[in-house]
Amino acid sequence: MAHGPALLTAAVGGDRRALARLLTGIENEDPHVRELLPQIFAASRGAHLVGITGPPGAGKSTLVTALTREYRKRGRRVGIVAVDPSSPYTGGAIMGDRIRMMEHAADRNIFMRSMASRGELGGIAAATWLVAASLDAAGYDPVLVETVGAGQAELEVARLAETTVVVEVPEMGDEIQAIKAGLLEVADVVTVNKADRPGAERSAGQLRAMLAGAGGRFAAPPPILLTIATTGEGVAPLVDAIEADRTRARSPDQARVRARNQLLRAVIERSRRRVEGHVEWDSTVNEIAEHRIDPITAADRLLDT
Amino acid sequence: MTAGAGEERAAPIRVLIAKPGLDGHDRGAKVLARGLRDEGFEVIYTGLRQTPEMIADAAEQEDVDVVGLSILSGAHMTLLPRIVETIRSRKMDDVLIAAGGIIPDADIAPLKEAGIAEIFGPGTRIGDIARYFREHARTRT
Secondary structure, rough: OOOOOHHHHHHHOHHHHHHHHHHHHHHHHOOHHHOOHHHHHHHHOOOEEEEEEEEOOHHHHHHHHHHHHHHHHOOOOOEEEEEEEHHHEEEEEEOOOEEEEEEEEHOEEEEEEEEEEOOOOOOHHHHHHHHHHHHHHOOOOOEEEOOOOOOOOOOHHHOOOOOOEEEEEEOOOHHHHHHHHHHHOOOOOOEOOOOOOOOHHHHHHHHHHHHOOOOHHHOOOOOOOOOOOOOEEEEEEHHHHHHHHHHHHOOHHHHHHHHHHHHHHHHHHHHHHHHHHHOOHHHHHHHHOOOOOHHHHHHHHHHHH | OOOOOOOOOOOOOEEEEEOOOOOOOOOHHHHHHHHHOOOOOEEEEEEOEOHHHHHHHHHHHHOOOOOEEEEEOOOOOHHHHHHHHHHHOOOOOOOOEEEEEEHHEEEEEHHHHOOEEEEEEEOHHHHHHHHHHHOOOOOOO
């Protein structure tokens, strides 16, 4: 198996196994792959990076399958990154998103990769973005990134996408209200999935009312659609809405917002690595534990030396 | 989850759990998937009725270290060697392929001959499977 630049050349040239290896290297923060990042970045073909998020059970995987079917109908090659949470206790994960992708199993114009989040503080957002960038470089467009909208790390992933689709379900009641605020904040397109259930229209109406008066980020509220992912109903209009958002997402202002998020994530992650490797890390931790120094002064000291 | 100064964090082992063939019983596969997650593995579960091509495709895209095949249909002598062949034909030479399910003792030797590294029958403890995978999965370079 090739390494270094040859691996990247093979991966973007259509060698699926090389691409898979490259993605593993990104996930595992392989130093050889780290050296390739400038080239991966430069090899971008401008794929539309679409985040799909929503509460557990909203039908995200099924919707991604339906979206993939629609994009394939339109002659597009589809990259998929499905992110599932790692257990905070064991670090293990179960990733079942392929189950619903079975109809696409033999299609060589689709590349799907499952990723475990590997802990809130791990660089999942950065790694996911780089995996998506690699699929872009290999000629997949769009790249769909599916996450559980349950935690901060997953929200971060959504925030790095160009277009974020939030998947809701009808009548989930009060328990969902809390999630909505955080999730809807990152929505560029909202779909009420499982729209064959009672109350779908009303839920869509409520969401519209909620977002219309919100101002700020919602000066132009995101479109709210209805889908039934299992039958494919409403999926073509959803793809239209995602495609329409591409223009907005590509404006210089939006590109800067996204770049700022990417840079901030990278700075936070890299400073964390740097100070954790600092020779005075352990002694500083002890000093704080013994109340001899406050954490903020200690942090400044570690960052300045 | 904080690694100490300069400490290397080993990447989790990635395992594909697949159900080839036509039987619709995946309780064992699901129990194994959960058990392996609790042992710290990253488990990709593909669901029922997978053809050898589908399994090889998934193993390739997911770049797994181990493929675990659960089969109860009795078609193991046909399906398992074909799966090994399909995976190896994609140049995945270093992927560990193991199987579990209802497999008569007499079939074990020929299956190993065909490239199935190990066979875990009913009643095998998940801890033993986990240990086997840790000891025999490829080491990443």
